[in-house]
Amino acid sequence: MHEINIEEKVLHKNDEIAVGTRAAFRKMGIFAINMVSSPGSGKTSIIEETVKRFGPKADGIAVIEGDQETELDKERLLKCGIPAHQITTGRACHLDAEMICSALEWVMEQRNLKLLIIENVGNMVCPAEYDLGEEMMVAVLSVAEGDDKPLKYPALFNAADVLIINKTDLVPQTNFDIERAKENALKINPGLKVFTTSCTTGEGIDEWCAFLAGLAIKGTEVKI
Amino acid sequence: MHEINIEEKVLHKNDEIAVGTRAAFRKMGIFAINMVSSPGSGKTSIIEETVKRFGPKADGIAVIEGDQETELDKERLLKCGIPAHQITTGRACHLDAEMICSALEWVMEQRNLKLLIIENVGNMVCPAEYDLGEEMMVAVLSVAEGDDKPLKYPALFNAADVLIINKTDLVPQTNFDIERAKENALKINPGLKVFTTSCTTGEGIDEWCAFLAGLAIKGTEVKI
Numbered sequence: 475m476h477e478i479n480i481e482e483k484v485l486h487k488n489d490e491i492a493v494g495t496r497a498a499f500r501k502m503g504i505f506a507i508n509m510v511s512s513p514g515s516g517k518t519s520i521i522e523e524t525v526k527r528f529g530p531k532a533d534g535i536a537v538i539e540g541d542q543e544t545e546l547d548k549e550r551l552l553k554c555g556i557p558a559h560q561i562t563t564g565r566a567c568h569l570d571a572e573m574i575c576s577a578l579e580w581v582m583e584q585r586n587l588k589l590l591i592i593e594n595v596g597n598m599v600c601p602a603e604y605d606l607g608e609e610m611m612v613a614v615l616s617v618a619e620g621d622d623k624p625l626k627y628p629a630l631f632n633a634a635d636v637l638i639i640n641k642t643d644l645v646p647q648t649n650f651d652i653e654r655a656k657e658n659a660l661k662i663n664p665g666l667k668v669f670t671t672s673c674t675t676g677e678g679i680d681e682w683c684a685f686l687a688g689l690a691i692k693g694t695e696v697k698i
Numbered sequence: 699m700h701e702i703n704i705e706e707k708v709l710h711k712n713d714e715i716a717v718g719t720r721a722a723f724r725k726m727g728i729f730a731i732n733m734v735s736s737p738g739s740g741k742t743s744i745i746e747e748t749v750k751r752f753g754p755k756a757d758g759i760a761v762i763e764g765d766q767e768t769e770l771d772k773e774r775l776l777k778c779g780i781p782a783h784q785i786t787t788g789r790a791c792h793l794d795a796e797m798i799c800s801a802l803e804w805v806m807e808q809r810n811l812k813l814l815i816i817e818n819v820g821n822m823v824c825p826a827e828y829d830l831g832e833e834m835m836v837a838v839l840s841v842a843e844g845d846d847k848p849l850k851y852p853a854l855f856n857a858a859d860v861l862i863i864n865k866t867d868l869v870p871q872t873n874f875d876i877e878r879a880k881e882n883a884l885k886i887n888p889g890l891k892v893f894t895t896s897c898t899t900g901e902g903i904d905e906w907c908a909f910l911a912g913l914a915i916k917g918t919e920v921k922i
Contacts, residue, residue, distance in 0.1 A: 514843025619738025
């Protein structure tokens with residue numbers, strides 16, 4: 475009980491910072507999304523494909539990368555020609571609002587920024603509890619992980635607004651059933667918007683990008 | 699700084715309980731292993747294949763299953779004919795020593811138990827910090843997750859004694875390089891013993907089972 479109280483205090487403090495960060499993003503006309511998944515579900519690859527699809531319009535996109543160690547993901551994204559900022563969390567298993575708030579100066583230096591993609595630390599559990607000031611949480615599930623995951627890790631699927639079922643090209647090599655995964659996820663959260671994608675075949679990337687392009691903040695369309 | 703102190707106190711208390719649990723396991727002649735990985739790396743499938751391979755000798759094996767929700771994994775293992783006990787952690791993202799200690803009564807009820815497999819909550823980050831009283835921590839990495847994971851999540855690979863690189867049948871469909879993954883893991887922890895397995899083709903399962911069968915506690919061979 476004592477531990478829970480401490481945890482709730484930490485989360486309460488986090489939420490307060492997130493409210494301020496969200497207000498700052500909105501003021502700047504930035505739509506922020508928080509991508510959450512297990513390690514290796516393909517978050518970075520989805521961002522790379524998204525940037526490629528937007529082409530010159532990708533000028534309006536920037537990425538904050540969260541990892542325990544290394545700047546490998548930041549380097550991958552810089553190669554795509556978009557601004558990327560790495561947060562290494564050390565022992566921490568998730569990004570928190572304070573870390574994002576500390577990156578606000580970097581965010582404000584990015585010109586014409588419309589869409590800020592925050593790629594969280596690879597972890598299907600803890601990041602779900604930490605509001606980063608985003609407008610939208612996107613859960614990513616690779617088909618290699620199994621279609622039972624929404625039932626076994628409901629917190630993420632409950633907190634998310636969008637679910638991307640990724641690596642669909644691997645379905646023939648697995649016993650993953652896309653319809654069952656969707657059903658399981660919608661059982662947890664009937665409001666989830668679901669996309670199915672493959673960065674190898676390109677399946678679903680256009681739909682995902684069209685959705686991103688159509689996102690609005692306070693009635694203002696985000697044109698990217 | 700304040701948060702770190704609290705975390706260290708929690709870990710210190712955990713370690714104290716783990717010392718007692720380990721002593722109890724040793725006294726009972728039980729070799730306990732703690733399997734840690736991201737969700738969906740194939741931990742449960744590896745246990746199923748292990749049980750099948752041991753055949754009638756699998757009498758000496760029992761499993762404690764950790765998940766945030768559901769008893770799906772316990773049910774899978776009961777179908778294999780071995781005793782399984784489910785711990786659902788709710789919001790907690792890892793098993794801790796107290797949870798395992800609470801399962802000791804169940805453990806003691808299992809007759810002729812030689813090998814206790816603890817399947818942790820699917821999470822590559824936090825479980826690495828929590829000693830459960832095991833003799834050996836086994837990290838599992840699916841090839842679908844990418845060969846850069848040991849560098850990005852070093853804590854687990856540093857804490858583990860064994861690394862199983864699983865789902866090798868999917869290598870042709872990915873850009874995973876087994877040798878690079880091994881190199882990356884051994885850079886973090888040169889003492890890691892590495893197995894490569896596939897529960898689909900059966901690759902490496904014999905080697906893994908031979909290793910398990912040969913495990914010793916205090917000089918006494920564990921015969922399973």
